[in-house]
Amino acid sequence: LPSFTYIRHEVKDGIGWIELHRPERLNALNREMVKEIVMAMEAFDHDDTVRVVLLTGKGKAFCAGADIEEMADQTPMKMEVANQFADWDRLGLVKKPIVCAVQGLVLGGGFELVLSCDLVIAEEQTMFSFPEVQLGVMPGAGGTQRLTKLVGKTKALEWLLTGDRITAQEALQHRVINKVVQSEQLEEEAFRFAHTIAKQPVLSLRLIKEAVEVAQHASIYEGMQFERKNFYLLFDSYDQEEGMSAFLEERKPIFKGN
Numbered sequence: 717l718p719s720f721t722y723i724r725h726e727v728k729d730g731i732g733w734i735e736l737h738r739p740e741r742l743n744a745l746n747r748e749m750v751k752e753i754v755m756a757m758e759a760f761d762h763d764d765t766v767r768v769v770l771l772t773g774k775g776k777a778f779c780a781g782a783d784i785e786e787m788a789d790q791t792p793m794k795m796e797v798a799n800q801f802a803d804w805d806r807l808g809l810v811k812k813p814i815v816c817a818v819q820g821l822v823l824g825g826g827f828e829l830v831l832s833c834d835l836v837i838a839e840e841q842t843m844f845s846f847p848e849v850q851l852g853v854m855p856g857a858g859g860t861q862r863l864t865k866l867v868g869k870t871k872a873l874e875w876l877l878t879g880d881r882i883t884a885q886e887a888l889q890h891r892v893i894n895k896v897v898q899s900e901q902l903e904e905e906a907f908r909f910a911h912t913i914a915k916q917p918v919l920s921l922r923l924i925k926e927a928v929e930v931a932q933h934a935s936i937y938e939g940m941q942f943e944r945k946n947f948y949l950l951f952d953s954y955d956q957e958e959g960m961s962a963f964l965e966e967r968k969p970i971f972k973g974n
């Protein structure tokens with residue numbers, strides 16, 4: 717991977733870790749930064765030493781949203797040609813599970829980035845919001861779509877139309893996030909959560925995530941057909957043979973990831 721300007725990255729014990737790092741702008745996302753995040757995610761997706769991706773951001777904000785300075789003088793045609801949201805679409809194509817650990821403020825595009833991940837752990841002081849309405853715009857990277865799928869129309873509209881801040885507890889209650897932990901334990905808990913998943917057979921992780929993604933848009937019938945093909949496919953893997961033999965022989969399985 718090249719050395720990036722706005723993010724840091726590292727591989728630790730099977731976890732491909734990406735940290736937003738633009739502290740002077742509270743990790744606000746400019747187009748280059750989104751490209752960097754996507755490039756790092758894709759590189760980890762193809763790196764056999766990485767099993768799970770972990771995304772973090774420190775300081776006052778996990779992320780203060782899209783870069784308003786960069787956006788302010790945009791025109792519809794400039795944005796059409798730049799087609800920046802195509803980079804966001806690539807995040808949805810990452811096959812490995814993405815865990816996101818958030819703290820502080822999670823705003824606008826930062827919230828959309830979180831909604832593009834698979835699992836979210838937050839420290840108890842975290843506040844989420846979609847402030848776009850107060851800027852005379854609206855979310856453009858999936859906010860109205862992904863939030864509505866998760867929390868339903870009524871809450872999604874409340875949060876999107878007011879721009880009000882939501883606490884970590886509310887986000888948990890409405891199934892936007894998986895866990896809330898004490899502030900000082902966020903990093904440790906995030907790595908533990910990521911490790912719990914990273915221990916599982918890689919091909920199961922991949923095909924489970926893919927099937928759950930299909931459930932977001934397919935009919936239950938189509939989804940079930942897709943699911944069973946993935947189920948059948950796993951019977952071509954070493955880890956299926958090993959997992960089942962180990963159970964029958966009453967020993968611990970040793971998974972190889974193929």
Ligand code: CAA
Nearest residue numbers: 740741742744780781782783784785823824825847855856
């Ligand atoms: N874009 C660009 N710069 C930003 C930024 C953003 N989204 N958020 C913060 N910054 C910059 C500030 O301009 C400031 O820069 P200077 O030091 O050069 O003045 C620096 O980061 C620190 O921020 P503040 O001084 O404002 O810090 P604060 O503690 O007083 O306030 C804050 C923090 C409440 C997060 C405030 O910065 C804020 O409201 N930021 C904007 C949040 C926002 O509206 N985000 C949504 C963007 S729209 C979007 O995301 C669209 C989409 O869907 C794609």
